[in-house]
Amino acid sequence: MYELWYWPGIPGRGEFPRLALEAGKIPYRDMAVEAGEEGYKALAKNMGLERATPPYAPPYLIAGEMVIGQSANILLYLGEKHGLAPQDQAGRLWVHQVQLTIADMVTEAHDTHHPVSYSAYYEDQKVEAKRRAEDFRDCRIPKYLAWFERILARRGDWLAGGRWSYADLSLFQLIEGLNFAFPRRMARIGSDTPRVLALHEAVKRLPELQDYLSSERRQPFSHGIFRHYPELDGD
């Protein structure tokens, strides 16, 4: 059985492999979440273990002898092993490319509230955050979403073609996060990328995900990568 390790209490980057595990009906244990109040301590202890392949940061997946870090890398593994992505080389690399671009946007979304220091509090970088968030809303969100829209216009309902892949699940999660963090802006510009919104809706309604999305295992957004600070949003 796989062990997924990620900070408990936030969806964060852990939610990308988690959605793939859930939609793929792949048995796993969510180790730090299971540990309850001891979750942080358990994760810190596990991170510190002497290993030939230590992860730099959570999430990481323990798969037998392997310790696989980096969310996109975990998905590359799960996609190949469990058929959550095309199996041919071109399709496999394409879905991974999309995933890496989603990961880039996730980092940029995080940096809107932590633009100058990852260790300092948001409250100590609010001025800088306001500027970065404005740039993110005005320049970056439209540029990324236009790229996803362009792909879907060319390829159909899903990013890789005939059926959903792990990248579709991740794009759903990215849109969920953007809707949470920037509700006013997303409400205004959503109609510019109707295919992206349709994909978001289609993933939300996937039969494979209904149990999970209505369960307590699905952790709400709060103080993680996607945060709702009204002063960072705008029409």
Place this chain on the structure above:
Amino acid sequence: MYELWYWPGIPGRGEFPRLALEAGKIPYRDMAVEAGEEGYKALAKNMGLERATPPYAPPYLIAGEMVIGQSANILLYLGEKHGLAPQDQAGRLWVHQVQLTIADMVTEAHDTHHPVSYSAYYEDQKVEAKRRAEDFRDCRIPKYLAWFERILARRGDWLAGGRWSYADLSLFQLIEGLNFAFPRRMARIGSDTPRVLALHEAVKRLPELQDYLSSERRQPFSHGIFRHYPELDGD
């Protein structure tokens, strides 16, 4: 023959696949560089072509029918195809994990001079840049380099074991960039991570790379991802 597409005039993210192609003695054309003064225009035109798998940004590699974007994804492909990484699953995923972490640090190095807007000039975000660069020097460089050092302490001379992989070439390039951008800080803290410095030296002396590193194809750092602004450095 492969076509590599990247902004001409800077090493940037294009240098990571470029180093792998050069060290692997893999024939390729460096399309925008070859186009000389028309390089930017040629790249913009190529980016705009109607494709089933459009890259979000350079670099991308055209390999027959495939258009492979994201530098780490290009390296994943080249590593498998040309033996520039271990061929077993565990080794392949491990090298990719390291590469993705290098890519994260590259983005953070870029953001030291562009902390609040990717489209605005550095001169218009100097105040914010000073703060982000200080955090990068004090917190992020030590944290990342300590992780690489920990890996090498455990595994030996190379990140994946017995011989160099594309991730070793990339770590060399990352250290080159840090030395260029933050020479004072790197001079002070280099001795904390002797194995990382030794790897940097070992790659610099690889017989496979000597032709390239002394050629005009090796573009110097200037106004790309790694920039030397003395006010962003510090002892």
